[in-house]
Amino acid sequence: MTIQEIYQRLVDRFGADKITGINEKATDPWIEVAPAAIGEVAQFLKGDDQLALDSLNNLSATDFLETDAKLAAKFPYQPHTEVVYHLYSFRRKHRAVIKVKFDRWKNNEAGQLPEVPTVSHVWGIADWHEREAYDMMGIHFVGHPNLVRILCPDDWEGYPLRKDYEFPEEYHGVRGQ
Amino acid sequence: MTWIEGRFEENVVTTTLEQAMNWAKQSSIWPMTFGLACCAIEMMAAGASRFDIDRFGAGAFRATPRQADLMIVAGTVTYKMASRVRRLYEQMPDPKYVIAMGACTIGGGPYFKHGYHVVKGVDLVVPVDVYVPGCPPRPEALLEGLMRIQDKIKSKRIGKGVRELLPVPHHSGYAQSPEHIQG
Numbered sequence: 001m002t003i004q005e006i007y008q009r010l011v012d013r014f015g016a017d018k019i020t021g022i023n024e025k026a027t028d029p030w031i032e033v034a035p036a037a038i039g040e041v042a043q044f045l046k047g048d049d050q051l052a053l054d055s056l057n058n059l060s061a062t063d064f065l066e067t068d069a070k071l072a073a074k075f076p077y078q079p080h081t082e083v084v085y086h087l088y089s090f091r092r093k094h095r096a097v098i099k100v101k102f103d104r105w106k107n108n109e110a111g112q113l114p115e116v117p118t119v120s121h122v123w124g125i126a127d128w129h130e131r132e133a134y135d136m137m138g139i140h141f142v143g144h145p146n147l148v149r150i151l152c153p154d155d156w157e158g159y160p161l162r163k164d165y166e167f168p169e170e171y172h173g174v175r176g177q
Numbered sequence: 178m179t180w181i182e183g184r185f186e187e188n189v190v191t192t193t194l195e196q197a198m199n200w201a202k203q204s205s206i207w208p209m210t211f212g213l214a215c216c217a218i219e220m221m222a223a224g225a226s227r228f229d230i231d232r233f234g235a236g237a238f239r240a241t242p243r244q245a246d247l248m249i250v251a252g253t254v255t256y257k258m259a260s261r262v263r264r265l266y267e268q269m270p271d272p273k274y275v276i277a278m279g280a281c282t283i284g285g286g287p288y289f290k291h292g293y294h295v296v297k298g299v300d301l302v303v304p305v306d307v308y309v310p311g312c313p314p315r316p317e318a319l320l321e322g323l324m325r326i327q328d329k330i331k332s333k334r335i336g337k338g339v340r341e342l343l344p345v346p347h348h349s350g351y352a353q354s355p356e357h358i359q360g
């Protein structure tokens with residue numbers, strides 16, 4: 001199936017409220033899904049006989065923010081965070097990219113982690129991928145069985161790959177800057 | 178020591194206790210098996226037959242700090258690892274020496290600016306004797322660093338109140354005693 005056909009099938013099933021858009025021009029064309037709906041959409045993507053996207057190749061997160069005031073004027077994006085799902089179907093031999101876009105902080109209050117439903121019960125590999133996304137970007141995957149840091153130490157403060165992350169002054173007595 | 182040399186039969190060598198001790202120490206520097214990143218590959222190359230760190234008596238890589246004299250910090254030290262590096266250093270028996278191998282260990286290297294997790298130089302964690310620059314350093318550079326450690330051991334004095342002079346590395350590759358400035 002082409003990305004257009006996958007998109008059409010998703011819209012037929014869930015409606016335009018939950019499937020919010022498609023970009024066909026990109027090298028990896030993607031479908032945008034509303035954050036709250038990603039759980040059930042993921043179930044459908046894997047379980048549906050036509051789609052059968054049984055393999056999650058990659059789950060990553062991106063932070064769109066320009067902290068430099070000079071460069072921010074030319075920054076072409078609204079500040080937001082994305083979670084990107086790269087999917088492949090071994091049975092149907094087609095692939096799809098799903099994107100979920102949401103605010104950088106929940107309710108735009110700094111420090112409140114944005115919430116996205118987990119897909120770890122659909123694709124098992126998402127368990128660790130979501131832990132990494134949580135560790136690095138500070139995304140709270142609701143319903144994840146074990147959402148703790150995977151790379152940084154447990155007592156690490158902040159989420160290092162966020163664009164507005166401030167480097168630690170010191171960590172356990174070792175000077176940082 | 179000319180007065181005593183040649184007075185005994187053959188195979189008797191006369192030397193000072195200081196020299197004998199230093200010679201023994203410098204010829205049996207046992208490093209700790211301690212590779213943190215890509216520099217460890219060069220350290221292993223230095224230990225293998227082509228470069229052969231065993232020529233300097235430093236080929237016995239010990240798997241425990243309690244049997245090691247030298248810690249070659251080969252690779253990027255992260256904050257998570259820093260406390261372990263410190264603990265391993267403290268577990269080593271005296272006298273102990275540290276080589277900071279590679280750019281990351283010397284000062285953060287390529288992670289200096291954007292590496293949120295990298296200690297900006299292992300000398301913030303443990304005292305360093307010899308810095309070996311490079312990314313990663315060639316095995317020859319590590320051997321050179323080892324020879325500087327040997328120089329440092331050679332300069333040890335056991336006499337009470339005797340000033341120790343640290344030899345200055347010369348670009349010829351050989352260390353020489355520092356110049357005495359009169360006045």
